[in-house]
Amino acid sequence: MxxxxxxxxxxxxxxxxxxxLSMLLEDDMAVTDVAEPFEMSLAAVSKHLGILTKAGLISQEKRGRVKWCKLEPDALKGASIWMQGFGQFEELDMDAFERFLAVELEG
Amino acid sequence: MxxxxxxxxxxxxxxxxxxxLSMLLEDDMAVTDVAEPFEMSLAAVSKHLGILTKAGLISQEKRGRVKWCKLEPDALKGASIWMQGFGQFEELDMDAFERFLAVELEG
DNA sequence: TCAATATTCAACCATTTGGTTGACGAACCC
DNA sequence: GGGTTCGTCAACCAAATGGTTGAATATTGA
Structure with missing residues (x-):
């Protein structure tokens, strides 16, 4: 851990x-498309994607010659839980709480 | 940001x-005491404390010849909020929710 | 005043990081 | 088949990182 x-x-x-990661929130993307907005080489972005993959934060799947990148947000859970360990400062997430309540009331 | x-x-x-940071959850500590459990020089720990201070995660206050280190957990808020942006995966924190409910029921 | 304690500073070192470029391999399309 | 596109690999580079040691600076206490 x-x-x-x-x-x-x-x-x-x-x-x-x-x-x-933010871009991938929207949708899965090909490596070339991920790289497009950045002012650096494709190879550099490819390295970044490798690091994100190793960290489990994204997954990559090759279909044809295109390699698709997919967000794997569950990989943030460990970090999130660690941070919650400092929970004294972190108030209850009221938005989530309200969504929870809304669902409860509907059901 | x-x-x-x-x-x-x-x-x-x-x-x-x-x-x-975990150690400082318990209590404020002097630099020497922070360093004690680590198998590295005091200077190395001092550097780490400097990095934590720069990041705002701790504060350091000198009283006499002792410099006290204090956790500043609010500095985690920004990171926490950023992670919540990936909230689709992050369910409601049930522990916090239950603590919340317990307090509600008591009150 | 003088020694001991608490901490940082400065110089140094090895490793890692984030970037480059050019060559390469694989898949596609004509 | 042959050019084009997609992506990685390898070699290289500069800068940052995490550690060391030894000297320096305060502060305390006897």
């Missing part, structure tokens, strides 16, 4: 990689 | 620094 946190937090510490 | 996330996540990516 400790090593997982190392790689997770390290992966998240780079702005390019965080931007990539 | 983006730079804040850089430094926050980078600070969290090191196991020594995470261990220090």
């Amino acid at each position: 400790s090593q997982t946190l190392d790689t997770t937090f390290a992966a998240l510490s780079d702005p390019t990689r965080r931007a990539i | 983006s730079q804040t996330l850089d430094t926050t996540f980078a600070a969290l990516s090191d196991p020594t620094r995470r261990a220090i």
Whole structure:
């Protein structure tokens, strides 16, 4: 777990990689399309994707000659739980709480 | 903010620094005492504390010749909120929810 | 005043990181 | 088959990281 946190937090510490994760929130993307908005080589972005993959934050699947990148948000759970360990400062997530209540009331 | 996330996540990516933060959950500590359990020089720990301070995750106050380190858990908020942006995967924190309910029922 | 304690600073070192470029392999399309 | 597109690999580079040691700076206490 400790090593997982190392790689997770390290992966998240780079702005390019965080931007990539945000892009993948919208939809799965091909490597070339992921790279397009960045002012760096495709190889550099490919390396970033490798780091995100190693951290488990995304998965990559090759279909034909295109390699698709998919967000794997569950990989954030460990880090999220670790941070919740400092929970004294982290109030209850009221938005989530309200969504929870709404569902409860509907059901 | 983006730079804040850089430094926050980078600070969290090191196991020594995470261990220090955990130790400071218990209580404020002097630098020497923070360093004691680690198999590295005091200077190395001092550097780690400097990084944590720069990231805002701890604060340091000198009283006499002793420098006290204090956890500043609010500094995790930015990172926490960023992660919540990937909220589709992050269910309601049931522990927090149950604590919330318990307090509600008591009150 | 003087020694001991608490901490940082400065210089150094090895390793990792984030980037580059150019060559390469695999899949597609004409 | 042959050019084109997609993506990675390998070699390289500069800068950052995490550690060391030894000297320096405060502060305390006797």
